[in-house]
Amino acid sequence: MQQRLIEMRGISKAYPGVTALRNVDFELSRGEVRALLGKNGAGKSTLIKIMAGVETPDSGDIDVDGRKGALRSPAEGIKAGIATVHQELSIIPEMSVAENIFLGRWPRRAGSIDWNTLNAEAAAILAQLGFNIDPRVSASQISVAQRQLVEIARAISKGAKVLILDEPTSSLVTQEVEVLLAVIQRLSAAGVGIIYISHRMDEIRRIATSVTVLRDGTHIRTAPVDEVSNSDIVKLMLGDATTASSHRAPAGHVAGKAILSATNLAVLPRVTSASFEVRAGEVLGIAGVLGSGRTELLQALVGLRRPASGQMTLEGAAYAPKDLRAALAAGVFMTPEDRRHEGAVTMLGIDENLVMASWASVSKFGIIQSGKMNQTVNQSIAQLGVKLARPGEALANLSGGNQQKVVIGKALNAKPKVLLLDEPTRGVDVGAKGQIYALMRDLATQGLAVVFVSGELEEFPEVCDRVLILRDGQITGEVTGDDVRTQVLLDATMGERRPA
Incomplete structure (x- = not known):
């Protein structure tokens, strides 16, 4: 059995007027790629925020890589080896790629930024991940897809043991998706635990080893990904909600002028x-x-x-x-x-x-x-x-x-x-x-x-x-x-x- 990186038991969290999580259990082992699925508002974001120390739970027990108790801040989350790449990018366009990768952690010499070391270390990380991006170029000059890759490089540069990827391919073309999935496979083989949030079932089938489904703040099911079909997953996510297969115009519909x-x-x-x-x-x-x-x-x-x-x-x-x-x-x-x-x-x-x-x-x-x-x-x-x-x-x-x-x-x-x-x-x-x-x-x-x-x-x-x-x-x-x-x-x- 692989070493557990995260164990969460009975996690609940409420905000004024909304209960985000109700008695949720979640665990992640070394080298595991866990797909975390659910409708918007199901509680996915709140769960990963609690993992990363951005939020604290109202109740429940947490063990992160042997550390018992909830992480109390994002800094504690980073120190514990948890890195999150959000769907909404946080790249600073006015800075270089290298500066963005090591944001707030720039190497220094004699009180000034050591640019040679900064660029060399950034280039090494980009090469490790297979990203063909010049670390010296301004982030404003690279595409949205490349900015997504820089976000991932930043997370890896922090020595992450747990990497949370929130819709990581939403801005990527097919070739870049292939690069990312290959990187995930290498990181998983090296023992990094991956939490993969996506609505693209083909990617989940290719990359995930297991899947957890949340619905309305409740843990519905966790299972090996090959034990649940796509239709099973949709039913778990939607519950009794109606799932119309098409919203096309009815037969005989004629558009206007x-x-x-x-x-x-x-x-x-x-x-x-x-x-x-x-x-x-x-x-x-x-x-x-x-x-x-x-x-x-x-x-x-x-x-x-x-x-x-x-x-x-x-x-x-x-x-x-x-x-x-x-x-x-x-x-x-x-x-x-x-x-x-x-x-x-x-x-x-x-x-x-x-x-x-x-x-x-x-x-x-x-x-x-x-x-x-x-x-x-x-x-x-x-x-x-x-x-x-x-x-x-x-x-x-x-x-x-x-x-x-x-x-x-x-x-x-x-x-x-x-x-x-x-x-x-x-x-x-x-x-x-x-x-x-x-x-x-x-x-x-x-x-x-x-x-x-x-x-x-x-x-x-x-x-x-x-x-x-x-x-x-x-x-x-x-x-x-x-x-x-x-x-x-x-x-x-x-x-x-x-x-x-």
Whole structure:
């Protein structure tokens, strides 16, 4: 039997109005890769925070690598050998890769930073992990995917015995995922215990040795991963919740007139020619590999990027928004991929975030009318099914899925005609994904034009009426009807097949 690195028994934790964990048991052994699964709000984040010393439990017993008792601070967690790589990155763009890896632990000589040693040690760690990144370059000059790898390098540099990875591949392309999974296998073989939080079942099958499922703050089951099927895991996560398999439009559904159209739109350097239209009452997908220009295309539609050439029309009239405010005034709104830093202000309340783009509707002469604001907020919370303690609590307290619902709610309160959703289900669990799909379909049914961008091709068949293929800087075709299937989309985006 492998040495136990973590043993937790009867762990409970409550916050005002919410019980996050109820009598949860959890253990992790040397070299084990444990998948930790559950819907957003199931208690995963609270459990790993307690492991790492960020939170203290209300009750229960903890033994971390022979140390009895809860860790009382993140510093104690690091000292105990527990490192966490969060889904939301904490890289400082103004610093170099090497500085970020050894943040707060820079080697010194004669009172100054020893840059040669710093860069050499960072290069050694990056080489050990198989990451081809120059340690001297500014973090602002590397991709989001590479920043994720730097976060992992930072964790390993601390000599972690337990490595917690929260959705580590959500920003990575296929090749980088393969590198990461190989690193995990090497670390596991060296005795590092890995806690792997992900909603990608193919990765869990490949990398995990065991799986723990939480639901509503309760430990449901722990088992070897080869003893539970994917459908078993979904049932354990959702319980008695309804699991609709599709949110596609019913047979015979016909979309309305074109609301937004683009002709030969170029958004350099990624998009050289894109011609398409978005119709009222439909969910239109845009599929392409990472780096194909999906996000850049959406940003051009809301004035965040200036097209190099081409034309756009909105309801038949010329449309060329200078900025977000102009796009919003015209009825086009976008929810960004990075919800925490670009889509919301997490230190503000849930209520404030929900009306952030529609202050005029809840104010009079520039003064907020509490009655109007409360009415709007309560309607949004009910419509979106946001799980919260109270509307005024900080958005940061919510799970990722519930934060995403608030970001979408903010957009809906702005009353758009066209809603652009950039990776709205990134890092969101199975149950919350279904809720977001259902919301997208409801909005389309009400006549809204919805555009959906995702890096996970299996999502498009769940909800899209049409899918545009963005490849080699161009819209190369579209997939419709029964052809909206994962394999067809994969072939089209990778260039194996070009749809009509």
